[in-house]
Amino acid sequence: MQHDIKTAVVYQIYPKSFYSHHGNATGDLAGVIDKLDYLAWLGVDYLWLTPFFQSPQQDNGYDISDYYAIDPAYGTMADLERLIAEAKSRGIGLMLDIVVNHTSTAHAWFRQARQGRDNPYRDFYIWRDTPNNWQSKFGGSAWEFDADSGQYYLHLFDKTQADLNWANPAVRQAVYAMMRFWADKGVAGFRLDVINLISKPGDFPEDHSDGRRFYTDGPRIHDYLQEMHREVFAGRDLLTVGEMSSTSMTHCIDYTQPTRRELSMVFNFHHLKVDYPNGEKWVAAPFDFIELKRILSAWQVGMVSGGGWNATFWCNHDQPRVVSRFGDDGRYRVESAKMLASVLHGLRGTPYIYQGEEIAMANPGFTRIDDYRDVESLNAWHALRAQGVAAEAVLAAIRQKSRDNARTPMQWDNGPHAGFSRVAPWIDVAPDADRVNVAAALADPGSVLHHYRQLIALRKRHPIFADGDYRCLTPEHPAIWAYLRASEAARLLVIANFRAEPQDFDPPLAPLPVGWRWRLLSANLPASPDQPGPLRLRPYEALIYLAER
Numbered sequence: 001m002q003h004d005i006k007t008a009v010v011y012q013i014y015p016k017s018f019y020s021h022h023g024n025a026t027g028d029l030a031g032v033i034d035k036l037d038y039l040a041w042l043g044v045d046y047l048w049l050t051p052f053f054q055s056p057q058q059d060n061g062y063d064i065s066d067y068y069a070i071d072p073a074y075g076t077m078a079d080l081e082r083l084i085a086e087a088k089s090r091g092i093g094l095m096l097d098i099v100v101n102h103t104s105t106a107h108a109w110f111r112q113a114r115q116g117r118d119n120p121y122r123d124f125y126i127w128r129d130t131p132n133n134w135q136s137k138f139g140g141s142a143w144e145f146d147a148d149s150g151q152y153y154l155h156l157f158d159k160t161q162a163d164l165n166w167a168n169p170a171v172r173q174a175v176y177a178m179m180r181f182w183a184d185k186g187v188a189g190f191r192l193d194v195i196n197l198i199s200k201p202g203d204f205p206e207d208h209s210d211g212r213r214f215y216t217d218g219p220r221i222h223d224y225l226q227e228m229h230r231e232v233f234a235g236r237d238l239l240t241v242g243e244m245s246s247t248s249m250t251h252c253i254d255y256t257q258p259t260r261r262e263l264s265m266v267f268n269f270h271h272l273k274v275d276y277p278n279g280e281k282w283v284a285a286p287f288d289f290i291e292l293k294r295i296l297s298a299w300q301v302g303m304v305s306g307g308g309w310n311a312t313f314w315c316n317h318d319q320p321r322v323v324s325r326f327g328d329d330g331r332y333r334v335e336s337a338k339m340l341a342s343v344l345h346g347l348r349g350t351p352y353i354y355q356g357e358e359i360a361m362a363n364p365g366f367t368r369i370d371d372y373r374d375v376e377s378l379n380a381w382h383a384l385r386a387q388g389v390a391a392e393a394v395l396a397a398i399r400q401k402s403r404d405n406a407r408t409p410m411q412w413d414n415g416p417h418a419g420f421s422r423v424a425p426w427i428d429v430a431p432d433a434d435r436v437n438v439a440a441a442l443a444d445p446g447s448v449l450h451h452y453r454q455l456i457a458l459r460k461r462h463p464i465f466a467d468g469d470y471r472c473l474t475p476e477h478p479a480i481w482a483y484l485r486a487s488e489a490a491r492l493l494v495i496a497n498f499r500a501e502p503q504d505f506d507p508p509l510a511p512l513p514v515g516w517r518w519r520l521l522s523a524n525l526p527a528s529p530d531q532p533g534p535l536r537l538r539p540y541e542a543l544i545y546l547a548e549r
């Protein structure tokens, strides 16, 4: 199963919150099968499922204790095999989320490793007699003391997620064997969790910061990815996407330049830190629109010129809902959600849609810390409160930034538990589910859902979406993001008002080649002008124009 990555669209599913076929508090694989017709109707080409392997669920499955076993909460191997087959029969490929920077400390390898320093699995992990000052991304030291064996082990994430030692060839071969097992099952691709963190330096020097500069895009990362390509991807039709934490453009061009045989594409997160004042996540703050445009435009131009390929996205299971973050989840929820979809899907790259984004699900706005489940958010709560930060200030930051904003149950209808389950879900349903749900969106031709479906279809119909280069027309405009995609055969003009105030705008366009003419391809409001300018943009108005021979 291989779609052209340049016209494909990927839909991300967080199975725990997607749909419970069995009616339980958490979603399951059978629930994904139940919704395949909806996903086929939407027009997506791949489904990326976040991990459903056996796990203690300390980090909702990103703490794997058996890479070859389906966690019973999600179903059985037969369910997964049926899901792969049913998706394939609808022309949809299934992508697994492979977490191999670390395992759960409940994994058999780690349980062996902590038996003693001479255990064959000891060197599957990273041990030191004394910790350095590196910090975990979930707060606190990146080292945890293991009393049984008298040493500290490295964990860049939670202390129950021990980092694997990729310098050990036995680790790499065990990972490749596992990936081949799933590739042989017929999966269509892999999302590789924080894969650019796997290459640690030979030593572990103290750092003036949290240590990430020593292991991010580490010394042997490209060797490892090229080896993974040889051992797993070569000769198979697989879409591979790397989650690249705190990475650089140079490395991302190298990760995705086809002749280097590493990955198909990468996620980077620089554009999702424009509401982190001084890089600090846990502070409630507005987003910097000019910076958002600057970063996304730089990555468009840089990756095009370098021959690389972006995965483009607003949301995932770690990020707040984009309509709440960069749009307006109140009065202009529908208009702003459609606008955000238009500007993302007009970019060069492979667009990812996160479950619920297509119906403009919003942050739930929980008011109590007991409503939250995410280990990162709860660690932040305890750490900030211990520092004396006022409870309401911490709650305001968590309400805006928590990963749980994206993890409330998918809203299928206005019935009990939003049609997600038959019992109270593992995390509360968002309060707007009675109005914001798939059933209502399907029935409304003007819904955000129908707009996403149109954008997906346009990408497949017009090569300019894949092939055009990119130029931002409004880098300094305080409200408008307009950009031009150009190829030999066509021009694509995307214009978006990111504000609730009307904007006068006349796009600075060169004359079209003789015989070419602009036509309106997509709009998020009725009665839009059929020519691009001069315009009076309405609140959150988004327009896409096409010109071709």
Ligand code: TEU
Pocket (backbone or CB within 6 Å): 059, 062, 063, 099, 137, 157, 193, 194, 243, 245, 281, 317, 318, 319, 376, 403
């Ligand atoms: O996330 C990587 C990561 O850095 C996350 O901490 C994320 O960027 C951050 O929470 C945003 O503020 C991956 C997975 O997507 C995440 O769900 C896991 O918790 C993490 O790795 C560890 O496996």
